[in-house]
Amino acid sequence: MPGIRPLAAAALAATLALALVGCTDDSLAEQYRAGDNKGYITADGRVQEIPDAERGEPVEFAGVTETGERFSSADVAGDVVVVNFWYAACGPCRVEAEDLESVWQEYQGQNVSFVGVNTLDQADTAQAFAETYGITYPSIIDVNEGSAKLAFAGATPINATPTTLVLDATGRVAARIVGQLDGVSTLSTLVGDALADSS
Numbered sequence: 001m002p003g004i005r006p007l008a009a010a011a012l013a014a015t016l017a018l019a020l021v022g023c024t025d026d027s028l029a030e031q032y033r034a035g036d037n038k039g040y041i042t043a044d045g046r047v048q049e050i051p052d053a054e055r056g057e058p059v060e061f062a063g064v065t066e067t068g069e070r071f072s073s074a075d076v077a078g079d080v081v082v083v084n085f086w087y088a089a090c091g092p093c094r095v096e097a098e099d100l101e102s103v104w105q106e107y108q109g110q111n112v113s114f115v116g117v118n119t120l121d122q123a124d125t126a127q128a129f130a131e132t133y134g135i136t137y138p139s140i141i142d143v144n145e146g147s148a149k150l151a152f153a154g155a156t157p158i159n160a161t162p163t164t165l166v167l168d169a170t171g172r173v174a175a176r177i178v179g180q181l182d183g184v185s186t187l188s189t190l191v192g193d194a195l196a197d198s199s
Contacts, residue, residue: 046178047186052197058171061151063140066118066126071140073171076113080174080194081167082187085149085158086139087120088129092180093162097133099181100164103188104137111169111198112191115140117148119161166190169198 061083062072073081084100086093104114116139118126123141130139142148149158155173156165164187166175174197175190 047175047190048178049175049190049193050173052168052174055168055172055174056155059152059155059167059173060171061140061148063117063142063145063148065138066123066130066141067138068123069138071115071138076115077171078169079111079113080107080169080191080198081171082112082114082191083117083152083165083167084114085117085119085161085163085165087118087161088125089120090161094129094133096162096181097129097135099184099187101133101135101137102184103191106184106188107191107195110195112195113137117142119143119146119149166194168194 058073060073062070062074065071082100082103088094100114104112114137116126116135116137118139118141120143121129121141122143126139126141129135140148152158152165152173156176160178162180164177164181165173166187168174174194177187177190181187
């Protein structure tokens with residue numbers, strides 16, 4: 001089966017290239033397109049939806065956002081919450097930013113909240129990223145204490161960046177996407193499923 005690996009690699013490269021068309025043109029995104037694996041932790045893009053009976057305890061987390069506001073999971077209690085772990089020098093984080101914002105806009109006013117957890121940057125860098133990529137939801141700056149990331153450690157591993165979690169209305173992890181979003185469809189469906197579970 002010597003030909004299978006090269007064919008699989010070629011198919012993966014083609015898929016990634018198509019997924020990245022139209023993304024913001026910057027050097028880190030270009031590195032990601034080229035497959036250099038620079039500036040981010042690789043992940044396999046796995047999507048896992050967790051059945052209600054298998055979800056753990058609600059996750060309580062808090063921190064200070066890039067604008068200096070205090071954010072707590074208690075502030076969004078009762079909402080389905082999307083939590084995206086990211087940092088500015090992460091190529092796939094840049095590529096998926098528009099998709100995250102699109103799903104956030106889709107679910108405005110439907111008991112859905114979004115929050116980023118920036119694991120490596122200070123507030124000014126996170127603010128610049130939000131302005132560049134049009135992100136309108138807040139991000140916790142977690143680089144100094146790591147308390148937000150640590151809060152999720154018992155519920156799900158966060159060992160790749162980006163990782164996106166969907167919390168159900170009780171604050172339990174209902175779904176996890178490890179790696180870059182494959183577009184808006186998957187995340188939108190996972191958020192819709194979590195909303196349906198809470199109704």
